[in-house]
Amino acid sequence: MSINHTRYITSIGSLKRKDNSIVFKNQKGNAYLPIEGIRELFCLNEVSLNSKFLDFISKAGITIHFFNYFGYYSGTFYPKKQLVSGRLTVQQAQAYLERRIIIARAIIEGIAINIHEILYHYYKHDKKQLKNYLDWLKKDVPRLIEKEDNITHLLWIEGLVWQKFYASFREFLPASFLFNRRVKRPPDNPLNALISFGNSILYAKTISQIYQTHLNQSISFLHEPGEGRFSLSLDLSEVFKPIIVFRAIFNLVNNKKLQVDKHFNRKLNYCLLNDAGRKIFISEFEDRINMVFLHPKLRRKTTFLNAIKLDGYKLIKYLAENKEFKPFSLKEMI
Incomplete structure (x- = not known):
């Protein structure tokens, strides 16, 4: 689900890198998300990913928020913080x-x-x-x-x-x-x-x-x-x-x-x-x-x-x- 610079993932699946795109795979097939313009990913269901994908996301400056089955916030992965004081x-x-x-x-x-x-x-x-x-x-x-x-x-x-x-x-x-x-x-x-x-x-x-x-x-x-x-x-x-x-x-x-x-x-x-x-x-x-x-x-x-x-x-x-x-x-x- 795409809204402005945020992408919401509401179904069970996996996230992977494919060239310079994000690929979300579920039982319906593959959905390709161009990385340009994405700032946040909201994972509202069970989503699997690996460290290679996280490294890719980090370099692109994208934040990922994870939520549990009840819709509660579980945690965030965001790139290494640059604005430190x-x-x-x-x-x-x-x-x-x-x-x-x-x-x-x-x-x-x-x-x-x-x-x-x-x-x-x-x-x-x-x-x-x-x-x-x-x-x-x-x-x-x-x-x-x-x-x-x-x-x-x-x-x-x-x-x-x-x-x-x-x-x-x-x-x-x-x-x-x-x-x-x-x-x-x-x-x-x-x-x-x-x-x-x-x-x-x-x-x-x-x-x-x-x-x-x-x-x-x-x-x-x-x-x-x-x-x-x-x-x-x-x-x-x-x-x-x-x-x-x-x-x-x-x-x-x-x-x-x-x-x-x-x-x-x-x-x-x-x-x-x-x-x-x-x-x-x-x-x-x-x-x-x-x-x-x-x-x-x-x-x-x-x-x-x-x-x-x-x-x-x-x-x-x-x-x-x-x-x-x-x-x-x-x-x-x-």
Whole structure:
């Protein structure tokens, strides 16, 4: 499945090099992918490859993201990182020790601002029941996080923001797509399946964008730095979830492009998008993340995908020059 500079592989098969092309082989035969213009490969099913292929991909500057059966991100292979800065890594670590709260506050406020913008659309279209939550996001959340100096308490506030967001879905989503609570591993109903799949793809996209900066992927501020994960990608992707993942979900569900009986596989204790459902969601997701808008400060056109990288640069400015870090705002488009 081809979308812009990204190729999605959704079936079982193998990847090999053939001259200067990528060959994907499955039971239907060979599919040839010219290497020019490809930046990312998403392997959403069981795919075999060898070190010779990885060397070929590395020299071409292509990143490969791997996902497991449940649609969760498993790992990334990317070329040897060229943009390495020991000085910035030290500054990033110092900021974690000394200024973590400031950055965490900014991210949570950014989440609240963007959720507010998404829900305000429904409020304007006769969903007046959303007013109390909108007021809470706009007035109370900034006050709550401004006076909070404990990271555990900040994370509780962030969790409450998402919890109330999920509760608001009953005002504008059909009953077949509602849920009682957020269940991740594995998702237990269609809406949880969509959220988990969308968040996983966005996380991988964010990894690729941070790769293009000098930032260290393992040093984060809102999420606790942990073993075996790129926690900074979790941080920078948060404010984009309402804009990209949830906008995609709301459009597909409310316009009946995704339907429970057609696009999901249900088992005893989990629910997953089927192949047709994944292709529909990926197409919508890519349309959203590559949507072009005029950046008011840069005075040029850009995309939400590039805005993720720009947030990385904002963080660098904060770390190196102490310039205010303010994540992307859908309201201001910066």
